[in-house]
Amino acid sequence: MSVRQLLTSRSSTRGFLDKPVADEVLHQIFSDAQQSPSNCNTQPWKTHVISGEKKDALSALLVTEVMSGKPPSPDFDWTVSYQGDHRERQFGSASALYGALGIERQDKQARGAAMIKNWQFFGAPHAVFFTMEKYLNIMGAVDLGIYAQSLALLLAEQGIGCCMQGALGQFPAPVREFLSLSDSEGVLFGMSFGYPDPDAAINQAKTDRVSLDTAVNFVA
Numbered sequence: 001m002s003v004r005q006l007l008t009s010r011s012s013t014r015g016f017l018d019k020p021v022a023d024e025v026l027h028q029i030f031s032d033a034q035q036s037p038s039n040c041n042t043q044p045w046k047t048h049v050i051s052g053e054k055k056d057a058l059s060a061l062l063v064t065e066v067m068s069g070k071p072p073s074p075d076f077d078w079t080v081s082y083q084g085d086h087r088e089r090q091f092g093s094a095s096a097l098y099g100a101l102g103i104e105r106q107d108k109q110a111r112g113a114a115m116i117k118n119w120q121f122f123g124a125p126h127a128v129f130f131t132m133e134k135y136l137n138i139m140g141a142v143d144l145g146i147y148a149q150s151l152a153l154l155l156a157e158q159g160i161g162c163c164m165q166g167a168l169g170q171f172p173a174p175v176r177e178f179l180s181l182s183d184s185e186g187v188l189f190g191m192s193f194g195y196p197d198p199d200a201a202i203n204q205a206k207t208d209r210v211s212l213d214t215a216v217n218f219v220a
C-alpha cells in the first residue's frame, strides 16, 4: 500500500488476535523505524518492546497500580485541559470509542472498565514504551512522536494495527522498576500492537478530521 492508502485507511486498533508478530518481522520494522528524523539527529528515543509473559507481568503490575487509586504521576507534563474546538474533538473521540462499545455517556463504571484496558494493552501480544532522558522535555517529545508515527506506518504496512497510548505514560513507577530505568530516563508514552481482530466491536470506532481549510493555511 502507498503511504496515502495506509494513512487514509488506518485507525487505532484496540482489539487484537492472539497471534504474536514473528521475530524477524519485528526486527525489520524496528530497524526501519530507526531511519526516523530527529532534531540534530539526536535520536533520543529508547524503545522497549515487551511481549509474552513479561508483557503480562508488567500489565498486572500496572493494573494494580492504577486500581490502587493513586493519582497519575507522569514523568512529563501531560496536564493539558483541552479547550474550545480541542475539547469538542476530545468529546468526539471518546464518543466514537464508547459508542462502538455501546457504553452510555453517564455509565461511569463501564467507562472506567474500558479505560483499564489501556493497561492490559487491549489484549495485544506486544506493548512498547517510549522513554527518553527527562531533560529533553518538549524537544525529545517532538522526536519521539515522529518516531512513533514512523513505527505505526511500518506496522500498518505489514497489516499490524496499533494504538498509541498516553495512558502508558501516566503511571511510570512500575515501568521504571520493571525495565530498570535510570533516574534520568522518563516514560513519555506507549503503544500496543498486533494483528487486528476484525470482529472486535472496539475496532469499529472511527474518528473524523476537520476540513483542510480549518487546518492548513496555504500562503502564496
Ligand SMILES: Cc1cc2nc3c(=O)[nH]c(=O)nc-3n(C[C@H](O)[C@H](O)[C@H](O)COP(=O)(O)O)c2cc1C
Residues within 6 Å of the ligand: 010, 011, 012, 014, 093, 118, 163, 164, 165, 166, 167, 168, 189, 205, 206, 207
Ligand atoms: C499521543 C497519543 C496518545 C494517545 N493516547 C491514547 C490512550 O491513552 N488510549 C487510547 O485508547 N487511545 C489513545 N490515543 C489514540 C487517539 O485517541 C486516536 O488516535 C484519535 O482519537 C484518532 O483516532 P484514530 O487513531 O482511530 O484515527 C492516543 C493517540 C496519540 C497520538
